[in-house]
Amino acid sequence: MNLTQYVDQLRQELAVAAEAGGQEARALAERLTAPLESAARLTLLNALSAAAEEITSDLAPGSVDVRLRGLDPEFVVTPPPSAEPFDAEAEYAALMAVKPPAPPASEVPDEGGTARINLRLPAHVKARVEEAASRDGLSVNAWLVRAVSAALDQPGSGPGATGGRREARGFGGGFTGWVR
Known part of the structure; x- marks a missing residue:
């Protein structure tokens, strides 16, 4: 203007x-x-x-x-989120090519206390998380809890699994990480 x-x-x-x-x-x-x-x-x-x-x-x-x-x-x-229903399961499966997410945080049984962590995300990832949470009608925190729960419920995931884990030893130490 x-x-x-x-x-x-x-x-x-x-x-x-x-x-x-x-x-x-x-x-x-x-x-x-x-x-x-x-x-x-x-x-x-x-x-x-x-x-x-x-x-x-x-x-x-x-x-x-x-x-x-x-x-x-x-x-x-x-604009406000569209009033048309959003199929979060299908969208998540299409984007991540993994099994559908766990039920929303409101449907996950509360196992007692909560813990706070600081999570640093690249700006472009944060924007995608906010967009996905908005589409699902959830807060960013609830969406992240649901996504982490879904990732942990997948077979072969988590620290004890070895399916996707790769270790490399080289000069001066080692590197550990997850590869998809």
Whole structure:
């Protein structure tokens, strides 16, 4: 969205108002328009952000964000998830070429306490996880619990399995990892 036309319109309105005050007022208005341009842009951005916030509250769980690119804002609209049913089992199986995932975390029996871990993901993987969780109507945490549970329930997975494990010994030590 180009704010220049609105700032120029404000400048023109200030000049028209200054005409009524005579030559001194006109000169003062001309000197004030340059410093007021950034203040006018900031005020317009604040108004646009407030409008986007109001729209987001009506659109929830979708959202509208205002992002600044250079001097001009742009709107980013994230629509609410589609109302059509999503076959998570088929999608997961197609993407991962493995057995369907374990039932959602809400259906997994609670075995007592929970533990907290920090998980660092590459940005592109995090975006895919968030997208998949959103499609399934789950929080990222619930989706990750379900995915880990599904991976652990697969035969031949986990630390005690040797099916996919490869070890390499070389100069200065060894390397251990999992290969698909």
